[in-house]
Structures are given as structure tokens and as C-alpha cells.
Amino acid sequence: MNTAATGAASAPSVVGVIGGGRMGAGIAQSFAAAGSSVTVVESGEHAAAAALDRVATGLTRAAERGGLDAPAEDVLGRITVVGSVDELPRTSDLVVEAVPEDASLKARLLAAAERALSPATVLASNTSSLSVTDLASALSRPGRFLGMHFFNPVPASELIEIVVAPETEDATVGLALAWTHALGKKDVVVKDSPGFASSRLGVALGLEAIRMVEDGVAGPEAIDDAMRLGYKHPMGPLRLTDLVGLDVRLAIAEHLHATLGDRFAPPRLLRDKVARGELGRKTGQGFYTWP
Incomplete structure (x- = not known):
């Protein structure tokens, strides 16, 4: 396989x-x-158009920041959207699964992709908390599979968390590291465990911040400012929860609660907000009101 x-x-x-x-x-x-x-798999005409629109918007913003080496329209021209994993180029070097945090959905799509692709293709999951080992069990070639946990917003984020399952081959890890550096990003390599490193620590901080709001200790802005100004976090845990999505954070917390115990039990306030549809930036309301 070739490289660019x-x-x-x-x-x-x-x-x-x-x-x-x-x-x-x-x-x-x-x-x-x-x-x-790049070939993106997204079913349905509306969803396909929305995916391209997201990329186009992201490229426009990157161009405004001076973050592109080529015109935005040229970069967009490198992207094709198809409706099924069966339409992925067989000779793909890398295929990254980036669907919602549903283990059965991820496993089904990864297995279907593996059947459509060359044995040399590296498969990766962008899961932020699910077991990479369990996902690998659905594959015939688990040695060519690992986790590549990207962070939101992906183009601006510096980090990719490389998650290694017991059967992941060293050569697969080496390729993932090289591709991480090719994107201008840095890596952390962790073994597969609940929540890996980033989600486990990030969710613990976020859940405690939600409990503090629930207990009336302080408002969201004050709690966020304490971490941002006092500990030099680029963003407070509650604003970050809004950015990630309260529903996503709840799903991860429930998984960690089931695997690691009561310290990850989701606060009632988080459950109530999700039940009301207050999911953060994507719905306009979370711990903050978004335009």
C-alpha cells in the first residue's frame, strides 16, 4: 500500500x-x-449531504485560521461519500469506525468492513470508552485492529489516544503512530481498559463537577473558571461536557459504572438533563445556553 x-x-x-x-x-x-x-460511509442522501457540509464548514474555518496547505475546495475534492461499507476501496490503508457508542453496532460494521477490505488494511475504532478487546472478537484479523481515539474538534485537537488490545500486532501500532504524526498530532499509547486513560480521568472530573452543581456548591461558570484559571485547563469540565454532549457523557459514565464501580455512578442531574433533551451545544442547552 502507498502513502501520501x-x-x-x-x-x-x-x-x-x-x-x-x-x-x-x-x-x-x-x-x-x-x-x-478519503471515503466516508454514511447511509441516506440527507445524511451524506450533511456529512459533506460538516467537512466543508470545517475546511472553511481551517482556511480562515491559515491551517490548510491547499485550497479548501481541493481538500474537499479528496473526499467521497458512499452508502455502505461494501463500497469502501478494497485497498484502503486505514478504515476508522466513528459511529455512536453502541458496541453491537460498532462490531457489526467493523466485521462487515473487514470482509470488504484487503487483509492488509488496518481497522480502527474511534470509541472513547468501549472495550477494544471485545470489538476485536468480532473480527477474523484482530491483529490488524486497534483503537484510535480522536478528540473533538478533531482538526484542532493535538491528541490521538492509541488503544492496544492483547491481539493487536506491533506493526499495526507502528502504523497508527506514524499516521498520528503525519496528521501533526501527538499520541498516548494505552492498553485496553475501561475508559482508557483520557475518558476515565475526564469523566471522573466531569461527573464530580456535575455533583457540585447538583449540591449547590457553585454554578457551572464558577466551577469551570476554578479549573480553567486555577489549574490552567483550556476549558472547564462542564463546558466540555456541553461540547461532548450530555448524552455521550452519560453513556460513557454508565459503561464505567458497570465496569469500574460506584465512583462512576451518573448524577441524577445528568440523567434529568438528558431526559429533558438538554444535551449541550448540539441542542442549544446543557449546563450553558448555546446560540
């Missing part, structure tokens, strides 16, 4: 992304900007 040159590292020439939501679109944008030819 980008700086001191080499991006994969052919990339697939399963899912064109906020995360999938960001992953597609990042690889396309690095020179890769």
Missing part, C-alpha cells in the same frame, strides 16, 4: 471513515488535509 507525503511523516494514501457525524467528518477532514483520499 506530508511533512516529515507519511499519511495513508487511502482512508475510509465509517460515520459522517461530527467526529467522522473531523477525521475525514484531517486525513484529506494531510493528502489522503
